Amino acid sequence: MALEDGPVVAVDCNGADLGPSEVAAGAALAAAQxxxxxxxxxxxxxxxxxxxxxxxxxxxxxxxxxxPVRAVRSTPEASIVQAxxxxxxxxxxxxxxxGSTGSAxxxxxxxxxxxxxxxxxxxxxxLPVPSHPVTLLDVGANADARREHLVxxxxxxxxxxxxxxxxxxxxxALLSNGNEPDRGSALVLETHAELAERIPxxxxxxxxxxxEGVDLVSGAADVIVTDGFTxxxxxxxxxxxxxxxxxxxxxAAATSPVAQAGGLLLRPALxxxxxxxxxxxxGGAYLLGLRRLGIxxxxxxxxxxxxxxxxxxxxGATEDLVGRTHAALEQAGALKVSPxxxxxATVAGR
Amino acid sequence: MALEDGPVVAVDCNGADLGPSEVAAGAALAAAQxxxxxxxxxxxxxxxxxxxxxxxxxxxxxxxxxxPVRAVRSTPEASIVQAxxxxxxxxxxxxxxxGSTGSAxxxxxxxxxxxxxxxxxxxxxxLPVPSHPVTLLDVGANADARREHLVxxxxxxxxxxxxxxxxxxxxxALLSNGNEPDRGSALVLETHAELAERIPxxxxxxxxxxxEGVDLVSGAADVIVTDGFTxxxxxxxxxxxxxxxxxxxxxAAATSPVAQAGGLLLRPALxxxxxxxxxxxxGGAYLLGLRRLGIxxxxxxxxxxxxxxxxxxxxGATEDLVGRTHAALEQAGALKVSPxxxxxATVAGR
Numbered sequence: 224m225a226l227e228d229g230p231v232v233a234v235d236c237n238g239a240d241l242g243p244s245e246v247a248a249g250a251a252l253a254a255a256q257x258x259x260x261x262x263x264x265x266x267x268x269x270x271x272x273x274x275x276x277x278x279x280x281x282x283x284x285x286x287x288x289x290x291p292v293r294a295v296r297s298t299p300e301a302s303i304v305q306a307x308x309x310x311x312x313x314x315x316x317x318x319x320x321x322g323s324t325g326s327a328x329x330x331x332x333x334x335x336x337x338x339x340x341x342x343x344x345x346x347x348x349x350l351p352v353p354s355h356p357v358t359l360l361d362v363g364a365n366a367d368a369r370r371e372h373l374v375x376x377x378x379x380x381x382x383x384x385x386x387x388x389x390x391x392x393x394x395x396a397l398l399s400n401g402n403e404p405d406r407g408s409a410l411v412l413e414t415h416a417e418l419a420e421r422i423p424x425x426x427x428x429x430x431x432x433x434x435e436g437v438d439l440v441s442g443a444a445d446v447i448v449t450d451g452f453t454x455x456x457x458x459x460x461x462x463x464x465x466x467x468x469x470x471x472x473x474x475a476a477a478t479s480p481v482a483q484a485g486g487l488l489l490r491p492a493l494x495x496x497x498x499x500x501x502x503x504x505x506g507g508a509y510l511l512g513l514r515r516l517g518i519x520x521x522x523x524x525x526x527x528x529x530x531x532x533x534x535x536x537x538x539g540a541t542e543d544l545v546g547r548t549h550a551a552l553e554q555a556g557a558l559k560v561s562p563x564x565x566x567x568a569t570v571a572g573r
Numbered sequence: 574m575a576l577e578d579g580p581v582v583a584v585d586c587n588g589a590d591l592g593p594s595e596v597a598a599g600a601a602l603a604a605a606q607x608x609x610x611x612x613x614x615x616x617x618x619x620x621x622x623x624x625x626x627x628x629x630x631x632x633x634x635x636x637x638x639x640x641p642v643r644a645v646r647s648t649p650e651a652s653i654v655q656a657x658x659x660x661x662x663x664x665x666x667x668x669x670x671x672g673s674t675g676s677a678x679x680x681x682x683x684x685x686x687x688x689x690x691x692x693x694x695x696x697x698x699x700l701p702v703p704s705h706p707v708t709l710l711d712v713g714a715n716a717d718a719r720r721e722h723l724v725x726x727x728x729x730x731x732x733x734x735x736x737x738x739x740x741x742x743x744x745x746a747l748l749s750n751g752n753e754p755d756r757g758s759a760l761v762l763e764t765h766a767e768l769a770e771r772i773p774x775x776x777x778x779x780x781x782x783x784x785e786g787v788d789l790v791s792g793a794a795d796v797i798v799t800d801g802f803t804x805x806x807x808x809x810x811x812x813x814x815x816x817x818x819x820x821x822x823x824x825a826a827a828t829s830p831v832a833q834a835g836g837l838l839l840r841p842a843l844x845x846x847x848x849x850x851x852x853x854x855x856g857g858a859y860l861l862g863l864r865r866l867g868i869x870x871x872x873x874x875x876x877x878x879x880x881x882x883x884x885x886x887x888x889g890a891t892e893d894l895v896g897r898t899h900a901a902l903e904q905a906g907a908l909k910v911s912p913x914x915x916x917x918a919t920v921a922g923r
Contacts, residue, residue, distance in 0.1 A: 353821055363750055366758045400713055400805035408716045408802040436809025440817040452758040453803055455750035459786025460810045467790040468818040471703055475842040482842035488835025492825040 229259060230540035232533050233306040233315035236264025238286030238322015239529070240522045243268045246321045249529025250276050256530075258537050261315055263302040281305045286522075291325035295333050303327060307334035310515050317515055317536035319507075321529060322522040327510060328364055335513045338545055340558030343368070344512035345376045346451070346519070347383055348458060353499040355442030358384055359398075361451035362458045362508060368450035371557070373397070373414040374421070378552050379511040380446035381428035386542035387509075387535055388445075392429055396444035398453060399433035407433060410450065427551045436460075465500070503528030506535040516544050579609060580890035582883050583656040583665035586614025588636030588672015589879070590872045593618045596671045599879025600626050606880075608887050611665055613652040631655045636872075641675035645683050653677060657684035660865050667865055667886035669857075671879060672872040677860060678714055685863045688895055690908030693718070694862035695726045696801070696869070697733055698808060703849040705792030708734055709748075711801035712808045712858060718800035721907070723747070723764040724771070728902050729861040730796035731778035736892035737859075737885055738795075742779055746794035748803060749783035757783060760800065777901045786810075815850070853878030856885040866894050 234250060236243035243264040250260045254275035262269055266280035281302035288294035295304055303320055307330035310318045318335060320327035324346070332344060347360035360380045361368070368376075377395045384393035397415055399407040404415055411433065418430045434443050439461060449457065476486030498504075503524050510517030516539035520532040539545075552558045584600060586593035593614040600610045604625035612619055616630035631652035638644035645654055653670055657680035660668045668685060670677035674696070682694060697710035710730045711718070718726075727745050734743035747765055749757040754765055761783065768780045784793050789811060799807070826836030848854075853874050860867035866889035870882040889895075902908045 352817070366750055366756070366761075398806060400716055400802050400809075406716070408800075411716075411802070436806040436811075437813030439810055440813045449806075450758075452750050452761070453806060456748060456786040456799075456803060457806055457810050459750075460789055460807050461786075461814050463787030463790045464811050464814040465818050467702070468815050471846050472822065472839075472843065475846050476839055478842045481838050485835045485838025485840075485842070488831050489822075489826055489839060490835075492828045492832035492835070493822065496821050496825050 230316035230537050231259045231261060231314065232317045232319055232536045233261050233263065233309045234319045234321065234533060235303040235306040236262050236269065236321055237284035237302045238320065238522055239524065241525065244270065245526050246529045248526035250533060252526055252530035253533035256534060258533050260533055261309060263306040279305060285326050286323040288326060291323065291329040295326060295329040303330045304334060307331060310335050316540040318517040319532045319536050320517065320519050324363070324508065324519050327517060327519045331510050331513050331517045335515055335517065338512055338514050338549060340549065340552060341512040342375055342559050343372050344510060345379055347380055347509040347511050349388060349505040350439060350461070351500045351502050351505060352440050353496060355440060356388070357439060357442070357444060358388065358446045359439065359454055359458060360448060360511070361454050363451045363455035365451040367452065368410065370410060370413040370417055373410070373448055373450065374417050374557050375512070375552060376448045377418060377428070377446070378555065378557060379548050380448060382544055382548040382551060383509055383511060384445050386544040386547055387539050390445045392426065393445040394431045395428045395446045395448060396431045396434040396438065398447050398449035398457065399435065402433050402435060404432055421555055421557070425555065503531060506532035511548070514545065516540060580666035580887050581609045581611060581664065582667045582669055582886045583611050583613065583659045584669045584671065584883060585653040585656040586612050586619065586671055587634030587652045588670065588872055589874065591875065594620065595876050596879045598876035600883060602876055602880035603883035606884060608883050610883055611659060613656040629655060635676050636673040638676060641673065641679040645676060645679040653680045654684060657681060660685050666890040668867040669882045669886050670867065670869050674713070674858065674869050677867060677869045681860050681863050681867045685865055685867065688862060688864050688899060690899065690902060691862040692725055692909050693722050694860060695729055697730050697859040697861050699738060699855040700789060700811070701850045701852050701855060702790050703846060705790060706738070707789060707794060708738065708796045709789065709804055709808060710798060710861070711804050713801045713805035715801040717802065718760065720760060720763040720767055723760070723798055723800065724767050724907050725862070725902060726798045727768060727778070727796070728905065728907060729898050730798060732894055732898040732901060733859055733861060734795050736894040736897055737889050740795045742776065743795040744781045745778045745796045745798060746781045746784040746788065748797050748799035748807065749785065752783050752785060754782055771905055771907070775905065853881060856882035864895065866890060
């Protein structure tokens with residue numbers, strides 16, 4: 224397909240709980256809205272592709288591989304590796320993976336590769352919080368982080384919010400154990416100082432300082448930055464607590480006929496809430512910091528979620544998310560400096 | 574009061590949202606169950622003490638002080654400082670504070686002082702999770718932690734679970750971004766190795782490895798150990814998400830007469846759930862690692878919560894929580910070694 228017809232999204236169909244055919248059905252929905260897609264998966268399960276969709280037969284899956292990095296390195300025929308390689312070669316402009324975060328991360332880093340000047344990629348997740356959408360990153364690409372990584376995450380998350388999520392000037396915050404600027408781990412204190420000094424007056428995003436765990440649902444920020452260890456824990460606590468609360472209410476509603484009647488009467492009113500917290504609406508987790516945008520849809524998604532992931536990936540390519548991120552980091556002087564230029568600067572007495 | 578009549582609990586009455594009289598009412602409830610209490614607060618607001626309760630007039634409060642450490646140092650007449658000093662002097666065997674975590678921490682560390690061989694105190698919170706109680710520590714005493722701190726936290730939390738919370742052989746876990754032993758921050762990986770090697774065969778607690786954020790509500794462990802930065806964030810996410818979920822359901826139940834009727838019918842069935850997640854049942858957060866047990870009740874508590882805090886503090890003293898912790902740490906070789914003995918060991922070629 225020619226690029227002048229708009230970006231092409233490469234999609235790995237292996238790894239979805241409902242099977243590769245559900246991902247293909249999602250691609251068909253996205254294609255009906257004008258998306259152009261190349262599917263990598265078992266051709267015999269993907270059916271006849273509609274206009275706008277191509278199929279590359281790639282039946283080998285590494286979605287369940289225990290060591291994704293080794294699997295990506297040793298399995299060039301795997302669907303995710305072929306999809307990532309197509310993106311790296313410029314045959315597609317964005318990557319969508321239908322299941323395993325581990326293999327998507329590994330294929331992204333090893334095949335698509337980091338964008339120039341980026342220290343570390345990050346996984347950003349727009350949280351399905353009713354009336355207060357907020358994007359949390361990193362939710363688990365790197366367990367440990369340094370100050371310069373978190374500073375870049377702030378720019379990467381802000382660019383995503385601007386280019387793909389429709390927030391004109393995102394409010395960016397650091398996740399901490401207190402709102403005050405002097406509260407936090409050593410890492411947060413350093414990063415806070417850097418963002419507070421570097422950013423004022425920037426029209427790229429507004430740094431709103433530290434936020435607490437409760438601010439994942441309070442609407443205090445559009446983008447919340449943290450290391451992948453803390454971000455993963457915060458996310459899993461959020462998922463666990465919301466599921467446990469809903470299931471406790473469901474059990475309570477089963478304890479007596481009166482309560483059952485109450486639950487039935489309440490159900491239609493809860494539909495809007497359930498829709499708002501539906502993770503499929505956000506398309507999945509965004510793999511930022513690579514040469515091209517990647518999206519990791521959740522393995523549990525239905526075709527609607529996969530269609531949304533593909534449409535969001537296309538939007539990221541159309542809006543040049545990667546280029547915007549680079550330009551903003553460059554302007555702020557926050558790109559990774561190569562060892563050679565550090566040496567020159569040191570010699571110059573900096 | 575004489576010690577042979579059982580331990581005495583020193584209680585700081587300042588800082589409660591409902592005022593010092595509510596704390597005094599809680600003390601009266603606890604005294605009716607045999608507790609012996611000394612209240613520190615404004616005597617004219619505390620009423621006539623019932624048998625078992627003494628009052629020390631201490632009207633000065635530093636519960637709202639912006640810099641608790643400085644306030645504790647410069648305000649010896651403050652109620653929390655007087656209460657902590659009474660504990661340090663052996664006039665009382667446990668400390669309960671009715672409000673500010675910051676001033677309780679500062680007075681605990683500066684006046685009650687760290688127990689011998691303890692690196693850092695920690696704040697442990699039994700989480701009100703229906704049918705799966707779990708104690709999380711540290712929830713915010715120290716933003717940064719080292720491996721040897723987390724190892725001690727494991728013992729401190731296990732001792733609390735045994736002595737005060739009624740868990741015979743607690744399952745202790747490390748909070749991480751994955752269940753696998755090789756997942757985690759550098760700090761978690763080091764601590765995991767230490768606990769996995771040091772502890773097998775111990776009958777003090779069972780180390781069950783890493784748990785994820787969702788395991789705060791899954792029942793996978795009785796005690797979950799983490800640094801104070803991560804613990805505080807996990808706790809605040811938990812509070813925020815459960816409140817947001819309940820309030821979203823409450824709003825949904827207000828959208829139409831039918832939904833309202835459903836909410837009304839469901840309400841009685843939800844009473845048990847609301848009671849199970851009531852934080853007053855746990856008495857508050859436990860300040861561990863000092864020469865005596867401290868409990869920080871929440872400022873929002875009613876008299877029932879303050880009574881529970883006093884009864885739990887008494888139990889901690891009766892069951893010798895501090896002595897048990899020390900003995901277990903000593904047996905495991907996990908006590909802090911003084912610089913002098915390190916020097917001797919080094920000279921001996923260790």
